[in-house]
Amino acid sequence: MNHVPEPAAGSRTEILAAEDLRKTYGERVALKGLTFSLDAGKVLGFLGPNGAGKTTSIRILTTILRPSSGRFVVDGISSEHPVAIRRRIGVLPEGLGFPRQMTAHGYLTYFAQLYGRPAAEARRVASDLLEDVGLQNRMDSSIGSFSHGMRQRLGIARALVNDPAVVFLDEPTLGLDPRGQRELLRLIQRIARERGTGVVLCSHLLSEIEGVCDEVVILSAGTVVAKGTVAEVVGASRPELDHVVRIRVPAESLAKTQSLLEVLPGIENAALAEESPGWLDVKLQASNGSGPQESQVRNNLLETLIRADVPILGFDTGGGRLEDVFLRLTAEAIR
Ligand SMILES: Nc1ncnc2c1ncn2[C@@H]1O[C@H](COP(=O)(O)OP(=O)(O)OP(=O)(O)O)[C@@H](O)[C@H]1O
Structure with a gap:
């Protein structure tokens, strides 16, 4: 069996470590060796396209599923002790249902009691958590009157009711408007920092995750x-992304832009960006010392378009955002 070193008492902040987790369903291999670690107070983004193995991984790490091989450690507890692990983790599953008639405070008090807290302490924990997630003014309202964003906050509070070492949040921002998404992600980051909780955040919202996650794991086909x-x-x-400039012009100017750019020195080609409609990916020639520098080519490119009166709606050097990397790395599995 693979060995995951137990953290030395008091010296490590590592709160979750998985080593070579594998899962097969009959003939199908859903997970082909997941190894990663997470420190206390940090947010880990768990990313991957549909079918990548995210849900399988989360089910294993939350002890709902047994891995076919490999093991993991949560807060010093080995995966051979799933019951003990369950006491140290919190989960916000996707699409969690709530009892509409119950008040937020009653709901959290109930869960705190389920984890063995005496009634008075459970009520105090419920009040503190509702304050933490910004629902202190609505603690006596019935959950049925809550917006989707408020319910997600309540779900996060529920996941924290046992003061877990690690929380697993499955697509927590799904269905929220942009402001709601941003506020919830900020809340998640604050909770990680202030409580020292490790957060595993499953999401497809790559651009959002970029700003909130300390680390990411990208899965593709297991x-x-x-x-x-x-x-x-x-x-x-970087080496691949450095030579690409992404530019956005009005649809009616696309053909003109392409023909203007393709004859410029230092440019290999200009093609419609596959993953971003309306954008052109301009591939620059790798500089061999004799041709123009890339910065010069980029400036020439802009100058040419400005002189030709092409409105420039967007300009992105390098395409070096997490979303671009994600799309490139997982393209293989999708095709
Ligand atoms: N109970 C099961 N029996 C057989 N195959 C399964 C089972 N659960 C998942 N799979 C397969 O395992 C692979 C990984 O699925 P998983 O649900 O973990 O991916 P995912 O990344 O969570 O995808 P999504 O984003 O769509 O939820 C897929 O090919 C899926 O069809």
């Missing part, structure tokens, strides 16, 4: 295709 800090993951794809 395999980890990238992991590390956002900067590391984006940086690892």
